[in-house]
Structures are given as C-alpha cells and as structure tokens.
Amino acid sequence: MKILLLHSLYVPHVGGGAEIVVRQLAEGLQDRGCDVTVLVTGPETGLHEEVHNGVRIYRAGLYNFYWHYTQARANPLLRLGWHYRDRYNRRMRQHVREVIARERPDVVLCNNLTGWSISAWDEISATGIPIVQVLHDLYLLCPKDTMFDKGRSCERQCGLCSAFRQRHAAASAQVAAVIGVSRFILDKVSGHGYFGQASRHLVHNATTASEAAPRQHHSGLLRYGYIGTLSENKGVAWLIRQFQALSINATLEIAGRGKLDYEAQLNAMVDPAKVRLVGYQDAEVFMRNIDVLVVPSLWDEPFGLVAVEACARHLPVIATDMGGLPEIIQDNLNGLICSPNDPDSLGRAMLRLYLDSGLRQHLSRQARASVAPFLNTERMLDQYQSILHATLHGRRAYDEPEFAEHYAPQAEPAGDR
Template sequence: MSPDQGTSQDHHDGYEIRRIPLVNIYPLQDMGRATTLQRVRWHIKDHWNSAMQIAFTFELKKIQPDVVLLHNITGFSISIYESLADASVPFFQVLHDHYFICLYSTMYRRKKICDGQCLRCSLLRRRHLKTTQFATGVIGVSNFILNRIKSMGYFSGVPSNVIHNLSDKPPKINLTEDISGVAPKLGCTLGYLGILTESKGILDLLRAFKISAGPSDRLILAGHLDNRLSHLQTAFNTDSRIEYLGVVERDFFFSSIDCLVIPSKVPEAFGLVAQEALFRGIPVLVSNQGGLPEVVAASPSAHVYNARDPDGLTVALQTLLSDHDQWQRSQVISDIYYSALQQDWEKSYEGFLKMYA
C-alpha cells in the first residue's frame, strides 16, 4: 500500500517495488485516528473490497508472476484470492496474525483474550472460510498461528507448513564494551521494545516493575506510545528508574539493556523481537501467549510466565531480578549458526513452493 495514496514504482537492492493506493474509508496509517463508526465502515468494506480487487488484477496482468507469496493482505482484502484463482496463478498465504478470523487481527478485545470468534467477526469472516480454500498453500510463522486458524475451518484442505520467522543477523559487538557502563553494577536494566499499549501488557509491566524492582534496577521503554495511554508520561517522569526513549534505533536499544521483557496479553503469532534479543545474547522474559513460548523454547536464557495469572509477571520479575546469573548476557549468535538457520529457512520456503506451485 502507498503511504501517500499515490501509485509508484521504484527499485531497491535489485527488487522492483510497486505501490498502489488503498480504496477505502481512510488510509491504513489513519486507522489510529478513526472514529468507531469509521472503523466499522472500513472493516465492512475490507470484508470484500471490489475496488482493490480491480486494482490488484490490473497489477497482476502487468507483472504476470509465476507464483505469488502473500503476507499481510489487510486493505487488499480476501477478494484478491479470487483474482489469483481466476488467473490460475499458484499463490501461498503466510500467516503473521489473526486477520482471517478477527477484524482487528489480534483476538483481543475489551481487555480480554478472545477464546473464539465473536458474532461480528464470524459474520464478516464467513466468506473467508470458502475463499481461503482457493490458496495453493498456507504457511504459518509458528505452529500456534497455523493450528489456530486451520482449527476454525479456514484453509481447509490446503497444504500447509510451518516456517518460523528469521530476524536479521545482529551486528558484531565487543561483549565487554557493550555491557560496560550500561547497567548499574547492583541492578538489572530491563527493556521493552514495541507499541506501548494495554494489549501488549505495558501497564502490567509498569505495575510489576514498581513492586519487584530495587533502587538500582532500571526499565527502558522504546516504541510508539498509544494515544490512550498518554497519561503514562507522568509515571515516566516521577520514577527515575523508568526511562521512555520513544522510537529509537534497535541496536542502540539492545545495547542498553540486560534483559528484554515481552509481557504481551495478545496471543502473538510469533514475536520477532524476542528472537532478535536472543540472537544478541540477551536473556528474555516472555508471556505464554500465542507463539512466544515457541520462539524461545530452545534458549536456556529465556523465561516464560503465565499471563493469565494476575501475579505471574510480578513473581517472574522477582525471581529474575534476585538472581544475577539469570540476566547475564551470553555471546552473540555465531556466523556459522546463523548461516545454517538462514539456509534452512530458504530451503523450507523453496521446497514448499516447488512442491505445490
């Protein structure tokens, strides 16, 4: 989708990039400012957006691809499946969230996890049940997200595979220089990276930190602050142990913390930031929601707590902060190991596409 609602074409690193405008009530980037009524109208149109189907079909005829790999189709809508099927082009859907079963793609509403589809989501996703069967194949970035969506009848009979996400290789750093002078000698510097919103557990993290942390511990927060939580600026300013950086460069953020905390209440499809931290040798503490436990399962420096337990995060932080060894950095992932992961990732995609395309 075009960020400025225009049509453009350019090249980057040998790839041709084509952008087209979204035909809907408002652009995607305005979703956070939309009224409730506007959002309802937007989602009704996104249920089957014929205008975007026409625009997509026009691009499809110009590009004439041999195979199509779909990731986030929000805005394009499920209508593009029909275009691909009519053109007899094999296409594969990669599942990154709950878009196919939830209007908001999160399965989280009114401060509660949705264990099933509500009536509204069921009605506006009814056509998806049949249309997803047009897909040549479906790939989940975790076992959790693939099983969750297929268990509800979507992509029924469609060949499927799980291919975990793979973050970029972290930069080379000197472990001693990276740690020296960053964290207080007697305390741990916890970090949070992402959107600061209620559904991501930021309020739970602040509450648990104030209960569990000592005078030498610190909490660094980075990312966009949800407009509905602007009052948190007061909490940032009144507690010297808490620092809100806003949007910062990722490597700077990771070099400033001892342990990453992901207190998400949303059932995450994967959790790439957890992998980014582990690749840098940074211990992580994650909630047990969605695919997060899957991401950290093989790491001895990862800790998982029960997000449905009101005291789960507090107890986990108390345990972590009381043991210096639990938040000590290890070495950055080796070039050899990362190359092996990258080769496996590429072979998984290539093998699955070649098998069915």
C-alpha cells in the same frame, strides 16, 4: 521464478515484525535469482512504482475511509466502517489485476491481507496463478487481527468477528499452500476450517544477528527494556505497573511508537525516576544498553521476532506464555515465562532476575544457542523457495513434520543449571 509478493505495508512503513520478514523474503529471493515484485497499500491514490534495494515495489492507494498506517486513532464508528469495507474490498482488486497484467508472475506469495481483503485471492485465482498464503497474524479470524478485547485474549470468535469472516474459510480453498510462522498460528487458523485444500507448512521467522560475548553485569543498576508497538494487547501498561511496584535498583526503558492517545496514557502513568519512554529506537542499539528484555504480550503473539533478536544478543527474556512465544522462550533455558492469568507473575520474574545474578548469567550463556535455528535466514529462504517451486509445479514441498523437527526448541543440556 517470477514472484509477486503481496502484503499490507513495506518499508519505510513498518508496523511490526511481519514487515521485517517480508523485506527479508523480497530481497533474499531476489538475490537468489528470482524475479520479485512487491505490491502493498499506500496513502496516495492510484498505483505508484518504485525500486528499493533492487526490488520493484508497487504502492496502491487504499480504497477505504483512511489508510491504516497512522498514529491517529479513528473514532469507533469510522473504525467499524473501515473493517466492514475490509471484509471484501472489491475496489482493491483492480490494483491486483493491473500489477498481474504488468508483471505476469508465476506465483503469488500473499502475506498480511489487511487493506486488500480476501478479494485479492479471487483476483489472483481468476488468472490461474497459484497462491501461497503466509500467516503472520489473526486477520482471517478477527478484523482487528489480534483476537484481543477488553484487556484479554479472546478464547473464541465473538459474534461480530464471525459475521465479518463468514465466507472467508470457504474462500481459502483457492489457496494452494499455507505457511505458518509458528506452530500456534498455523494450527489456530487452520482449526477454524481454513485451507482445507492447501498443503501446510511451518516456517519460523528468522533473523540475522552478529555474534557477541555473553553479558557481564557489573553495576548494581539492572536495566530492563521493552521494544515494539505501544498498544494495550502488547501489555506495556501491565509492565509499567508491575515494574513500578518493585523496590529495586533498576530502570525500565520502553522503545516504540503507538497510537497517540495510548502513548499519552502511558506517559501519564510512568514515574520518570524509574521508567522512560524513549520513542522509536534501532533494535540493535537499544539492546546493547539493556540487561533483560521483557515481552509482556497479553494477546496470542503469532511469533515474537524481538525475542529471537534479544536471545541472539545474549539477553535473557521474560515473556508470557501466549501464542507462539513459548516456541522461542523456554523457562530457565533462555528466559522466564509469566502469564497474564497471574498478573503478579511478571513482577516476580523481574524480581527473580534482579536478585539472582547467577541465573541471569546462566540464561545469558544459553540464550544464543537456544535460538540458533531462528538465526539461519538462508534456511528460511530455502524453505520458502522450495514451497513456491513445488506449488508452481503441483508438488508437495518439505512436509510439516520435518519443519517441526528442525525447529524444535533446543533442550537444556543434562546436568546444567
């Protein structure tokens, strides 16, 4: 199979978990004998070819007011103009056309469409090549891809989002198969009338993490940590406020990058005796030096790969009940669940794990086994390969219920705490 994998970004440009998974797919499918090419946006005009870990990469200059992978925040009017052009960016079709002409793929695996817009679907469809669309975010419902506004997750599309996505659901009829990285994201987008002609599949993201012994906490100081994008929808400011209100012998380290103005806001609110912003960190190294991971998302997080990575390393996780996170974290099994609708629930969860060492040890012991299905990257590649092969030959791959059953969260053993 010759596969063209289309996405918004690719290493070294990493904006979130989607880039990690897309790289896993590209390199994993290539290692299995598929001929994989990746097409992504880039900061330089024109089309530039390179090879990374044996995978051929095309970086296409973005035809818009600015390239979206930057720490500087554009002014509101310019951002609005960027999203208006991204409703249907005709000029990006020429990059898709050129790469298809060069590579002649059998199937196109579309991922995040930010920068490409749904014009990519039209260009691919014009060649007769089948399209498989992976849902990593809410781009098809919201230009900002988050459905988050004024400090909270949107319950429905606003007028502007509806206007900017007016013809998108109809255009999705060109897609032969759709894959959701969580049950939440698959149902959320499909529920707005998308992918009526497509076969539907649930394939949770997976990662690899070496086995390690459950955590043994000996000192009185408890170390909480957050790692990820620094942005309002990720709940970082909420986490800082809740933590600093606690009178406990603990520290909080926050790793990651964000827009420069938001980073400045966070730095202005932290008490340096309790909280440290440590910038970009390697996830494995960072998690070795904390006792509890916090994922305080205020928006509907599509999946939450960082929660899987933490559990795989026997870290208890405090997470919100937003989006796909409850498909990973279960209350009192591998972590504690809190809710943005109850702002103090985050502080109570942190305090509970501080006071109850037995609970921390229990969650640590259960953590890795609870996410075992998400640690099987070969299983994930099997599923993608099956869906791509079936789509290419006009057949159905694994049906959705099988995926749901295989990836159902592990129940807590009877009689355990």
